[in-house]
Amino acid sequence: MxxxxxxxxxxxxxxxxxxxxxxxxxxxxxxxxxxxxxxxxxxxxxxxxxxxxxxxxxxxxxxxxxxxxxxxxxxEYGFAVYPKSPSYFMPFPDGEYIFLNASSREETKQQIARFSERDAKAYDAWEDFWDRSCDIIEPTLHQPPPTMGELAQRFEEAGLADDFRRVMLLSTTDLLNEFFESEYVKAVMAPQSLIGTAGGPMTPGTPYVWLFHAIGRAIGKRGVWGYVRGxxxxxxxxxxxxxxxxxxxxxxxxxxxxxxxxxxxxxxxxxxxxxxxxxxxxxxxxxxSAPSSSCALLAPCPPTSANTLSATTAVLARCTS
Missing domain, CATH: 3.50.50.60 (FAD/NAD(P)-binding domain)
Structure with a gap:
């Protein structure tokens, strides 16, 4: 049947x-x-x-x-999210520690100031940088994905060509060095760019991962993550x-x-x-499913899917988020 x-x-x-x-x-x-x-x-x-x-x-x-x-x-179907507060906690081998709270810029600045007054002041510029970048990227989430050239053009038209360079071309280490001096502060910031990747802090392009951690609004406020009820x-x-x-x-x-x-x-x-x-x-x-397993379901494959299958079986999927 x-x-x-x-x-x-x-x-x-x-x-x-x-x-x-x-x-x-x-x-x-x-x-x-x-x-x-x-x-x-x-x-x-x-x-x-x-x-x-x-x-x-x-x-x-x-x-x-x-x-x-x-x-x-x-x-209406029971979905609810409780904000994570604090957002991050990182202990250090020497007994120091630091909290980050995405819901409160002032609380985060107070934590950073324990390690560097300069970095606490720089945190405002850091957050403003991500707000600007999110304003450019967020509309694309509900559009056909732009090419790299189209994305660069959006930043350039907004007068933010240097922000495009930072997000897309720098490594996380390079970007953090532009804003902060304390190794403690940079250490607690870096994981945001690395979660769900096969890269490290010196891998070019990893700041783009941070952008996606900064862009979500499921809690109602941009950049705040939370725990789902149930x-x-x-x-x-x-x-x-x-x-x-x-x-x-x-x-x-x-x-x-x-x-x-x-x-x-x-x-x-x-x-x-x-x-x-x-x-x-x-x-x-x-x-x-992953592209390789999706294509493998097709039998017999149409020519385009057969070509895709032969290509995707060679792809090593190392990490996902």
Whole structure:
């Protein structure tokens, strides 16, 4: 038996569920297939000991788009975030320590002043630099990604060509050296540019990672991160509820051995459930897996996907966030 849908989304992580919700809002019949017994992907809460439920993968939230939160009415489905305060704590081998609080510039400056009055004054310029850069980048989050040249042009038109150089071309070490003198202060700042990368503080371009840690507004204030009520699964549970109310069909415990491609349409076969589904809408199905595993599902591959598969199998995915 074949059941037909307009679109099939493979994977019920947060990105897959958002995709499904927006397709459903556009009036499409959408099926989400998830091989795990529960939705969530990396945004999931599980019981690791009787009575103890924790976030077992991702652990903190900020970059979930406020546009998505509002348009899908996630707060009505139980989504809530509590701000992290303080944002960071770093102890040092000599007994010193430092706190950072993204919710309070003054508290952070007081902490920095314990190590350098000059750096405490420079912190205002540091925050202003990131505010300017975020103002340029933030609108692109809901647009087709700009090329590097287009991004450089946006900075230049705003009179911020030097900020583009700092964000895109410098290393984290170089950037921190432009603003701060204390090694303690630079040490607590640096991880923001390195989380989720395979780079180090001297890797060119890592300040761009900081920018994305500074740009999120899920808490309501830019750059503040928080803990989701009920763990990170609170995000995907809210998305799943919103999706079902929009008419999305979500099937868990559905492992996909292969997807069959025919005449620009997809069919997927779930051997464990002995069911077959067809999607007539998309020239490709939205999938939240790594490129190599996504392409490997296609059999037989159309020429473009076959070329992509041969290329992506050579990609070493070392780290993700």
């Amino acid at each position: 074949t059941t037909s849908y307009d679109a099939i989304v493979i994977g019920a992580g947060h990105n897959g569920l958002v995709t499904a919700c927006y397709l459903a809002k556009a009036g499409k019949q959408v099926l989400v297939l998830e091989r795990y017994h529960e939705v969530g992907g990396a945004a999931i809460t599980e019981e690791i000991h009787p009575g103890f439920r924790v976030s077992v993968a991702s652990y903190s939230c900020s970059l979930l788009s406020t546009k998505v939160i509002e348009e899908l009415r996630l707060s 763990g990170m699964g609170g995000i995907t549970q809210a998305l799943a509820k919103a999706g079902r109310d929009l008419g999305v069909t979500i099937r868990t415990s559905h492992r996909l051995p292969k997807c069959w491609w025919k005449m620009g349409r997809h069919a997927v076969w779930c051997s464990k459930m002995a069911r077959r589904y067809a999607a007539a809408l998309c020239s490709r199905m939205p999938t939240r």
